[in-house]
Amino acid sequence: MSPSSAxxxxxxxxxxxxxxxxCVEFQKGYCALHRVRGKTSLCFSYHFDSQRRRPAVTAxxxxxxxxxxxxxxxxxxxxxxxxxxxxxxxRDEISYHPxxxxxxxxxxxxxxxxxxxxxxxxxxxxxxxAPETYSYWLLVYRGAGEVEDxxxxxxxxxxxxxxxxxxxxxxxxxxxxxxxxxxxxxTELLSEAQEQxxxxxxxxxxxxxxxxxxxCPIGVQHDWQNCVYAHNYQxxxxxxxIGYGPQPCPHWAKKDPSLDYExxxxxxxxxxxxxxxxxxxxxxxxxxxVVCRDLRSKACPRDRLCAFFHRRAERRRPPxxxxxxxxxxxxxxxxxxxxxxxxxxxxxxxxxxxxxxxKPLPAGSVPPGLCPxxxxxGSTAHGGIDTVITSxxxxxxxxxxxxxxxxxxxxxxxxxxxxx
Numbered sequence: 327m328s329p330s331s332a333x334x335x336x337x338x339x340x341x342x343x344x345x346x347x348x349c350v351e352f353q354k355g356y357c358a359l360h361r362v363r364g365k366t367s368l369c370f371s372y373h374f375d376s377q378r379r380r381p382a383v384t385a386x387x388x389x390x391x392x393x394x395x396x397x398x399x400x401x402x403x404x405x406x407x408x409x410x411x412x413x414x415x416x417r418d419e420i421s422y423h424p425x426x427x428x429x430x431x432x433x434x435x436x437x438x439x440x441x442x443x444x445x446x447x448x449x450x451x452x453x454x455x456a457p458e459t460y461s462y463w464l465l466v467y468r469g470a471g472e473v474e475d476x477x478x479x480x481x482x483x484x485x486x487x488x489x490x491x492x493x494x495x496x497x498x499x500x501x502x503x504x505x506x507x508x509x510x511x512x513t514e515l516l517s518e519a520q521e522q523x524x525x526x527x528x529x530x531x532x533x534x535x536x537x538x539x540x541x542c543p544i545g546v547q548h549d550w551q552n553c554v555y556a557h558n559y560q561x562x563x564x565x566x567x568i569g570y571g572p573q574p575c576p577h578w579a580k581k582d583p584s585l586d587y588e589x590x591x592x593x594x595x596x597x598x599x600x601x602x603x604x605x606x607x608x609x610x611x612x613x614x615x616v617v618c619r620d621l622r623s624k625a626c627p628r629d630r631l632c633a634f635f636h637r638r639a640e641r642r643r644p645p646x647x648x649x650x651x652x653x654x655x656x657x658x659x660x661x662x663x664x665x666x667x668x669x670x671x672x673x674x675x676x677x678x679x680x681x682x683x684x685k686p687l688p689a690g691s692v693p694p695g696l697c698p699x700x701x702x703x704g705s706t707a708h709g710g711i712d713t714v715i716t717s718x719x720x721x722x723x724x725x726x727x728x729x730x731x732x733x734x735x736x737x738x739x740x741x742x743x744x745x746x
Contacts, residue, residue, distance in 0.1 A: 337428065337453070340442055344422050345372040345379040368438050379418045380409055392462035393425040397592040418444075420589060425460035428453045435584075484513040485672060486545040504545055513667070514540055520554055528630055530642070534610045537631075538563045541672050552631065558671050559587050563605045564595065568659040571649025572609035575599035587669070595665060596654040607633035611644045 349371035351357040359369035372378045384390050396413035398405040405411045414420045421427070421444040429452070432445035440447040487504035489496040496502050505511035508518075516536060519527045539562070542555035556562035560580060564570060578601045579590040588594045591601060600606040607613065618634035620626040626636065635641045 336441075337451075341422055341424060341427055342381050342383060344370060344442060345377055345418055346381050347371050348378075349373050368442075370442055376416075377418070379416060379422060382419065382423045389424070389460060391419070391423075393420055393423040393460070394462045395420065395589050395592060399592070417589070423460070425457050425462070427456065429456050482512040483510055484541070484670075485543045486511065488545045490545060505543070511543055513543055515543060516540060516554060523554065523630065525630065530613070533608055533631075533633070534613050535566055537608055538604050539565050541667065541670070543672075554631075556671070559585075559590065560602060561604065562602075562668070562671065563608060564601065564668065565664060566610065568595075569649070569655050570598050570600060570605065571647055571651060572606050572612040573599050573647070573649070573651060574606050575601050578602060593654050595660060595668070596657075598649055598651050598653065598655055604633075611647050613644075614640055614642045615644060617641075 349357050349369050352360060352369070352371075352373045357369055357373065359367070360373060361367055367373065367377065380390060382390055391412050391414055394413055396405050396411050396415050398411075398415060399417075405413075405415060414423065427444055428446040430445055431452075432440075432443055432447050437443050437445070446452045483503065483505040485504055487493055487496050487498075487502050487506055490504075490506060493506040496506065508515060515521075517527065520532060520536070537554055538556045540555055541562070542550075542553060542557050544553070544555070550557045550561060575591055575597055576599070577591045577593070577597075578599070579585055580602055591597050591599075600609060613633055614635040616634050618626050618632055618636050620628075620632075621636060626632050626634075
């Protein structure tokens with residue numbers, strides 16, 4: 327469906343104006359749209375400086391900053407670049423960025439109302455093509471000017487049909503978009519014995535190297551906690567071969583399941599720390615090195631899936647942790663195929679309208695959100711942490727501004743085969 331001119335105009339007004347100016351009524355003492363602390367603000371203007379948002383697009387139609395969190399969002403420190411920073415400074419700057427705005431459907435949680443909600447309420451509002459045109463992850467990774475046709479969608483059968491294994495009951499038959507057999511599933515699978523949790527296959531190696539490392543292909547509702555597959559970024563583990571350690575990440579945002587991966591940690595996929603409890607607990611240098619405290623109640627709710635040892639014979643004594651936490655993981659450790667799949671979790675708080683065809687960083691380039699303790703290429707980490715952070719800021723800003731200076735697609739411009 328082609329959006330009407332009224333919808334396009336409304337989107338422009340929201341993207342350019344939402345929370346960019348102070349509320350005059352609130353400054354006078356009262357705004358009817360003000361909400362108590364913890365509640366979502368319904369006012370189009372901001373009430374406090376912490377709610378202020380920079381317009382994402384300049385008057386000439388160029389992106390002002392990318393749809394990726396600045397390190398200041400997780401470090402609770404002021405950004406040295408201020409308003410000139412090429413990264414987003416708040417969740418609103420990400421949610422109301424041209425790459426994110428109304429690309430998913432609203433689930434009603436914290437909704438500000440259809441008029442100013444950052445999620446789509448109707449089919450006509452959907453901007454599912456936008457990440458392909460404006461996203462940092464796509465434009466920078468592929469290189470500006472190499473954006474593929476936004477209309478192209480790669481459809482793969484990565485989940486089983488809800489009728490599986492009784493596929494004869496599927497009304498779509500051969501035209502079903504979901505797999506009707508294990509051979510038809512175009513995704514890596516665990517063995518049937520591992521899926522059924524046969525005791526003989528639930529080995530230490532299985533838990534340390536395979537458990538929760540693959541997205542769940544099961545097409546029917548089931549208990550995620552007792553499933554050996556991963557379901558969202560709170561539940562998933564990156565593969566161990568990329569080299570991260572068991573120490574928990576100080577930046578990892580674990581409370582909000584609706585966040586994209588790049589919003590949870592400034593170093594993203596290249597972080598050398600463990601992201602979430604499962605990456606730490608099932609890491610070879612931590613797995614079954616601590617006794618299970620639930621044994622005091624005579625029954626462990628996790629049973630055979632527990633990451634702690636239940637008997638002395640199960641206790642492991644791993645080697646010392648030799649992970650280098652001062653630098654991001656090397657680019658070559660993360661393959662194109664793995665990153666492509668890991669960027670597409672099967673479940674999320676908001677229902678995605680489609681998955682964009684992201685490509686990983688090319689070899690030799692710099693991953694986003696680099697560790698503040700790491701020295702940028704061509705420099706040495708002398709002079710303390712402030713010097714290093716400043717060096718990274720200069721390096722990243724210089725590199726990304728070179729992309730911003732290239733001719734990007736005009737804001738809300740016409741697209742091939744579309745009237746948007």
